[in-house]
Amino acid sequence: MNKTIEKLLLFLSDFIAINFTFILWCQLRQKAGFVSISDTGESMMLYLILFIFWYLLFVFFGLHRIQFTHSRIDEILDVVKVVTIGVFIIFLLTMDISHDLSAPVKTSRLFIIIYWAMMIFFVGGGRV
Secondary structure, three states, X not given: OOHHHHHXXXXXHHHHHHXXXXXXXXXXXXXXXXXXXXXXXXXXXXXXXXXXXXXXXXXXXXXXXXXXXXXXXXXXXXHHHHHHHHXXXXXXXOOOHHHHOOOOOOHHHHHHXXXXXXXXXXXXXXXX
């Protein structure tokens, strides 16, 4: 397969997986009774920002290089590593230091673990 086509398919796979994960995660949060974004314009901007964040992280860690010697297990382990780092960065960026450190962890903050697992499942599944 042509490398350009392969990179395009990888890009589309990641785009679909990242956005599908976020949409599904938002729906789970809404069904659990937590705040969700209802404005379409805001949600589209957030989808774009999140995708750019993940795309830059994947490029930085080399997940958008075409490697023929890479095994599926190595690919999944690389995805787990990068997604874990990315979710940790998101966790730190969305953390309210004065509130989150003085109170026990709330259920709404634990939803980031669900996001982490879904990202690994969908992005990893798109690459295998």
